[in-house]
Amino acid sequence: MRDGVLAQLSQDLARREEQGILRELRVKGQGVDFYSNDYLGLASNNACHEMLTAALQHNPQWLRGATGSRLVSGNSAFVLSVEDFIAKQHETERALLFPSGYMANLALFSCLPKRNDTILLDEFVHRSVIDGCRLSFAKKMRFLHNDLDHLESRLAKTPGKCWIAVESLYSMEGDFAPLHDLVLLAERYGASLIVDEAHAMGVFGYGLVYTQALQERVCATVVTYGKAMGAHGAAVLGNNTVIDYLVNFAAPFIYTTGQPDWFAATIRNSYEFLKMNPRLREDLQSRITCFTSAGLPTFSGASSPVQSVPFPGVARLMAVREMLESQSLFTFAVRPPTVQSGSERLRISLHAFNTDAEIRQLTTILKELHDTE
Structure with missing residues (x-):
């Protein structure tokens, strides 16, 4: 019975791997963060951490x-x-x-x-x-x-x-x-x-x-x-x-x-x-405007920190993500079953700490990829 169960589980995993949608745990890469949900940068903000440390010490x-x-x-x-x-x-x-x-x-x-x-x-x-x-x-x-x-x-x-x-x-x-x-x-x-x-x-x-x-x-x-x-x-x-x-x-x-x-x-x-620090929200909106001004196709609202750029097809989407990672630009590839087949997209998270230069580097590459379709 145990061997039969494991065989079935292995088949399910193999099927996902064949479809290019097998999930794996990855360590956060060293590069430009365009994929975390740390929109305002508080998770890595030293001043925020110092406030908390002082409170805990007391x-x-x-x-x-x-x-x-x-x-x-x-x-x-x-x-x-x-x-x-x-x-x-x-x-x-x-x-x-x-x-x-x-x-x-x-x-x-x-x-x-x-x-x-x-x-x-x-x-x-x-x-x-x-x-x-x-x-x-x-x-x-x-x-x-x-x-x-x-x-x-x-x-x-x-x-x-x-x-x-x-x-x-x-x-x-x-x-x-x-x-x-x-x-x-x-x-x-x-x-x-x-x-x-x-x-x-x-x-x-x-x-x-x-x-x-x-x-x-x-x-x-x-x-x-x-x-x-x-x-x-x-x-x-x-x-x-x-x-x-x-x-x-x-x-x-x-x-x-x-x-x-x-x-x-x-x-x-x-x-x-x-x-x-209300300025953090203003900085984030400035970075979002920098991204949206590039005119990329997107599902997303103009003021949203989440910008989803369509790249239909799992193989093509993964190739785009890997190419960006080779430039130390980290984004998230959204594949089935999270979204329906045919609606694959690159999910880009924008942050208050991203620079305009980093965003322009990202949008330039993405525009070139879409223009070559």
Whole structure:
């Protein structure tokens, strides 16, 4: 039996290798970073690290382990104070910390929608949302990406309670959800909107829900800290009822060891540092403008730090990536099954620390490659 199972696993891996889509762990390369999610450079910012180090030196007790789930022994007054701080920053009633955005979405979508409910997912929504929905007894349906007419047709034909799942800034396309129109549509049909802000958080202030003052009109928002905030983890933002419900019914929260105090301290430090350095966002937008002014074909929004340049065909895409790496320019090749076959693309992440010269070198090469098609 064991040999048969291993043979099947080996066949699956071999099939992926033949298709050119086998995933492998790679050490981060030495060169120009056009692929990490460190949009504002906080993950490698020495001044940000020095602030955190000083805080930890004054509070060495923060380095202790959590020792258990937050409902047993793993909660602390400090973690609660940081959650209160986050809620105040986002002008919402409550915040609940999670070890990752993936876990936050598992918690939300596995417990809020009920058996007779329907979850309507944007077809390009993050895999963590999809996996959370798989743990729910609710019915799941997709709607065409950012297509309000298709979403409305789903809402009009669907009886019972509906939930709508979107990202504010889509991680593989780099385009934006029409949040205000989505809120209006949800309100018209009595649906509940949940927004994943992983790639907007920090880049656009405290996220697009916050900057558009929609906090009280969405059911819940997920903000993550491992991207522009340079830390790790996530928070679900919502009213008292939503957060209390997660604490009581969300298995990914209830049965997970709590995060230690240093985890919360790192997150608070990123907020404080970002407030002290608003210029970082301006620098990032300047770099994005430098890239978009080159006029490359892209799926992405003009102000997005994620710029996806289409290169259909796995072999061609990988050749482009490897050629760029030979010039010490590191990008990310997005292949199936992450995206559909035929929609392969080079995902370029822009950062406040990239230079205009580096960006021009990248765009010059990419333009030459597209011009030779």
